[in-house]
Amino acid sequence: xxxxxxxxxxxxxxxxxxxxxxxxxxxxxxxxxPPGGFPGTPNLPALVRESDxxxxxxxxxxxxxxxxxxxxxxxxxxxxxxxGLEPETGLWLSHVVTAESRCLRVGAIAGPALAAEVxxxxxxxxxxxxxxxxxxxxxxxxxxxxxxxxxxxxxxRGVELAGAMVDVLAVAVGAxxxxxxxLGVHGVVVTRGLAEAARLGEALGANxxxxxxxxxxxDLVASSSHSDHPGYQAGQALARGSSRSDYVxxxxxxxxxxxxxxxxxxxxxxxxxAIAAGKVKLRLALDALMRRDATAE
Amino acid sequence: MAGIYDPIPTREVAERLRxxxxxxxxxxxxxxxxxxxxxxxxxxxxxxxxxxGRWMDEDKxxxxxxxxxxxxxxxxxxxQERAILELVDGYAHEIHNRFSHRTHRFxxxxxxxxxxxxxxxxxxxxxxxxxxxxxxxxSVQGDVPLLKELAKTHTLVLAPTHVSNLDSPMIGYAGxxxxxxxxxxxxxxxxxxxxxxxxxxxxxGAYTVDRRKKHGLYKHTLKDYSVDSIGRRCHSLFFPGGxxxxxxxxxxxxxxxxxxxxxxxxxxxxxxGRPHPEVLVVPCTLSxxxxxxxxxxxxxxxxxEGKSRYIISDDEFSEPRVVASFASRVLNLxxxxxxxxxxxxxxxxxxxxxxxxxxxxxxxxxxxxxYVADSSGRVVFDEQRDRVYxxxxxxxxxxxxxxxxVVVSTHLVSYAAWKILEARHPRLDTFQRVLxxxxxxxxxxSEMLQALGHLLEQLDERAARGEIxxxxxxxxxxxxRAHAVLDExxxxxxxxxxxxxxxxxxxxxxxxxxxxxxxxxxxxxxxxQIGTHP
Numbered sequence: 050x051x052x053x054x055x056x057x058x059x060x061x062x063x064x065x066x067x068x069x070x071x072x073x074x075x076x077x078x079x080x081x082x083p084p085g086g087f088p089g090t091p092n093l094p095a096l097v098r099e100s101d102x103x104x105x106x107x108x109x110x111x112x113x114x115x116x117x118x119x120x121x122x123x124x125x126x127x128x129x130x131x132x133g134l135e136p137e138t139g140l141w142l143s144h145v146v147t148a149e150s151r152c153l154r155v156g157a158i159a160g161p162a163l164a165a166e167v168x169x170x171x172x173x174x175x176x177x178x179x180x181x182x183x184x185x186x187x188x189x190x191x192x193x194x195x196x197x198x199x200x201x202x203x204x205x206r207g208v209e210l211a212g213a214m215v216d217v218l219a220v221a222v223g224a225x226x227x228x229x230x231x232l233g234v235h236g237v238v239v240t241r242g243l244a245e246a247a248r249l250g251e252a253l254g255a256n257x258x259x260x261x262x263x264x265x266x267x268d269l270v271a272s273s274s275h276s277d278h279p280g281y282q283a284g285q286a287l288a289r290g291s292s293r294s295d296y297v298x299x300x301x302x303x304x305x306x307x308x309x310x311x312x313x314x315x316x317x318x319x320x321x322x323a324i325a326a327g328k329v330k331l332r333l334a335l336d337a338l339m340r341r342d343a344t345a346e
Numbered sequence: 347m348a349g350i351y352d353p354i355p356t357r358e359v360a361e362r363l364r365x366x367x368x369x370x371x372x373x374x375x376x377x378x379x380x381x382x383x384x385x386x387x388x389x390x391x392x393x394x395x396x397x398x399g400r401w402m403d404e405d406k407x408x409x410x411x412x413x414x415x416x417x418x419x420x421x422x423x424x425x426q427e428r429a430i431l432e433l434v435d436g437y438a439h440e441i442h443n444r445f446s447h448r449t450h451r452f453x454x455x456x457x458x459x460x461x462x463x464x465x466x467x468x469x470x471x472x473x474x475x476x477x478x479x480x481x482x483x484x485s486v487q488g489d490v491p492l493l494k495e496l497a498k499t500h501t502l503v504l505a506p507t508h509v510s511n512l513d514s515p516m517i518g519y520a521g522x523x524x525x526x527x528x529x530x531x532x533x534x535x536x537x538x539x540x541x542x543x544x545x546x547x548x549x550x551g552a553y554t555v556d557r558r559k560k561h562g563l564y565k566h567t568l569k570d571y572s573v574d575s576i577g578r579r580c581h582s583l584f585f586p587g588g589x590x591x592x593x594x595x596x597x598x599x600x601x602x603x604x605x606x607x608x609x610x611x612x613x614x615x616x617x618x619g620r621p622h623p624e625v626l627v628v629p630c631t632l633s634x635x636x637x638x639x640x641x642x643x644x645x646x647x648x649x650x651e652g653k654s655r656y657i658i659s660d661d662e663f664s665e666p667r668v669v670a671s672f673a674s675r676v677l678n679l680x681x682x683x684x685x686x687x688x689x690x691x692x693x694x695x696x697x698x699x700x701x702x703x704x705x706x707x708x709x710x711x712x713x714x715x716x717y718v719a720d721s722s723g724r725v726v727f728d729e730q731r732d733r734v735y736x737x738x739x740x741x742x743x744x745x746x747x748x749x750x751x752v753v754v755s756t757h758l759v760s761y762a763a764w765k766i767l768e769a770r771h772p773r774l775d776t777f778q779r780v781l782x783x784x785x786x787x788x789x790x791x792s793e794m795l796q797a798l799g800h801l802l803e804q805l806d807e808r809a810a811r812g813e814i815x816x817x818x819x820x821x822x823x824x825x826x827r828a829h830a831v832l833d834e835x836x837x838x839x840x841x842x843x844x845x846x847x848x849x850x851x852x853x854x855x856x857x858x859x860x861x862x863x864x865x866x867x868x869x870x871x872x873x874x875q876i877g878t879h880p
Binding site for chain 2: 123150151154
């Protein structure tokens with residue numbers, strides 16, 4: 050299978066590693082300097098045309114531009130590997146694909162597969178989700194190997210949202226670690242953070258159980274245990290005195306935009322957004338969260 | 347040309363449907379064949395048992411057929427398959443219409459003089475005569491010349507909103523008046539009980555749908571019939587909402603079953619290399635100032651029991667006197683009916699140009715065959731994929747319904763009235779609001795005019811952007827537009843319903859909340875605001 054990968058950063062290279070490990074021919078699409086290690090092309094429309102499956106591994110903010118440049122059509126299959134929502138609009142990245150092109154066969158992957166570990170061929174796992182069974186199956190076929198287990202799902206919304214929420218919740222874990230709040234907080238963030246993600250997910254038509262799977266718990270446990278994760282690092286920086294973090298604010302605001310439309314309250318995400326915007330001190334936000342009314346789980 | 351212009355005999359239709367059923371059975375293992383037949387037997391027996399004493403002629407035949415099938419459930423697979431095909435054969439005979447171009451011409455010729463009688467006449471011959479001319483009362487909008495051109499090279503699937511049992515003959519006539527080719531459509535078996543209605547419906551292209559039959563075997567046969575018809579280039583009409591809108595709202599959740607048959611027919615045509623396999627979908631909105639069945643429909647919408655009633659057999663449509671009153675009073679009013687044909691789209695909801703080519707966001711042609719064919723051009727059948735495509739199509743249709751909706755005075759005034767009651771009683775829910783006492787639900791004239799003025803400003807902006815269509819009266823010199831809209835709505839309401847939706851009493855307007863809710867719901871999705879409550 051010809052697997053096109055657009056986005057030549059570490060995550061793109063990690064996906065190329067997985068495709069090659071699964072016995073396929075990965076080819077990287079790039080803008081700017083060619084990536085090393087794998088064949089590549091700057092001609093994105095040709096890459097899309099000549100690939101059986103295309104993985105988009107750019108930053109979420111770059112997905113729209115990538116689609117405009119690569120011009121996928123009715124016969125193409127695109128899978129979003131960029132975790133998150135579009136920062137400027139709070140839209141699903143799969144929606145950005147269908148809004149900018151006539152490609153409908155779209156999927157997303159998420160899960161505990163960290164770029165650095167994948168490239169060292171350490172075991173990992175992903176979930177490939179699409180409303181189209183054939184797209185999820187094709188993605189599984191493209192990436193499943195002895196170093197990465199790939200599971201399929203039809204819950205595209207759930208997997209996309211889980212990917213977005215994990216980035217935000219990793220901030221809370223990073224901050225808690227920097228403040229030496231103990232391991233119990235990890236458990237609180239994982240469970241209560243994913244509970245609010247599941248609440249939002251259900252309101253948006255996702256399946257709550259997705260958040261208990263690889264894309265939710267699996268990815269959050271891996272991401273928040275990894276000191277190189279950008280969300281975790283941003284959380285640490287905020288705890289150590291940074292007055293704000295645009296990276297975190299963008300991610301959290303995108304989720305909150307969606308939550309407001311769905312009229313779902315996300316106290317943890319709102320607190321993280323307020324801290325990242327410099328509106329409230331970390332300790333005060335933590336105190337406010339702990340003093341919320343007692344309630345049933 | 348084959349298809350609707352050259353009707354095929356029922357036995358040939360039955361043979362094709364048996365063939366489609368056999369293809370399906372070939373994919374089943376023994377357990378699946380047994381379950382398929384046993385489910386049909388169980389569901390039919392249950393239905394017939396529940397309706398014992400009220401059987402139609404079709405039910406007596408169904409009873410005999412299902413008892414023969416029941417015997418086969420205890421036999422070998424070969425006997426079970428034979429029983430299934432026998433049932434399919436019976437359903438094919440029941441479903442297939444006897445449409446022909448000749449009788450269509452006849453039906454449409456006498457229709458202008460007989461539409462009023464059509465609704466009440468006991469015998470077909472009663473239809474001749476009458477003075478009602480729907481052409482002068484019905485406004486047919488949209489790019490009809492484009493549809494006529496596209497119909498020559500594409501099979502069209504018309505997808506209208508569904509308000510009333512009068513919709514099918516109205517659209518049938520609107521299409522005829524506009525010079526469009528005939529469309530076939532599925533009509534409930536209950537609508538064929540009136541001999542005159544049955545005469546017209548079948549001549550206008552109706553085939554029979556028995557919505558009481560819920561089992562998979564019948565539903566598959568119906569879908570196979572639709573696939574086969576579209577494949578034979580019969581332009582078809584589906585109501586994607588499935589049934590009449592109970593609440594009055596424009597459909598937002600569409601049923602995908604019959605709609606999905608279009609994409610199957612397209613793929614079969616592509617795979618078989620047929621000369622004109624392309625199929626396009628045409629959204630269509632129907633707007634009536636007043637709706638014959640409004641009172642029953644909104645009652646159903648508000649009652650728990652009603653929500654599960656898919657077929658209503660005791661509504662206004664079943665009372666000839668009420669239908670006659672409606673026909674003579676309402677259908678004869680100017681600007682009381684609007685049939686608007688929207689821009690055609692392909693089978694996943696993409697817009698098409700005037701030649702029927704699918705377009706991308708930049709207005710460039712795309713090859714839509716890529717949706718269903720592999721890179722070598724071979725058609726790949728995938729039902730699950732097609733279900734998702736049909737969901738995309740359904741979303742595009744809902745968007746088109748909103749854009750092509752024609753706002754008339756009764757809808758707008760009712761929306762304003764309901765919004766005023768909502769603002770006045772914010773803590774009450776819908777069910778409590780419809781039970782307000784008469785003095786609690788009175789609205790001052792001036793308050794209504796202010797709300798209408800505000801709504802008209804918003805509607806004008808949206809209409810200028812092409813987001814909605816307006817058919818509102820032009821004010822007389824001394825009048826504001828809000829006055830003209832209100833006066834027309836009050837006049838319309840006074841024509842038919844026993845208790846009008848709104849009625850003037852001095853400086854007050856008396857409201858009938860259920861009707862106001864029903865007609866106002868036509869704009870419920872709009873988010874239009876009436877402004878700050880005084």
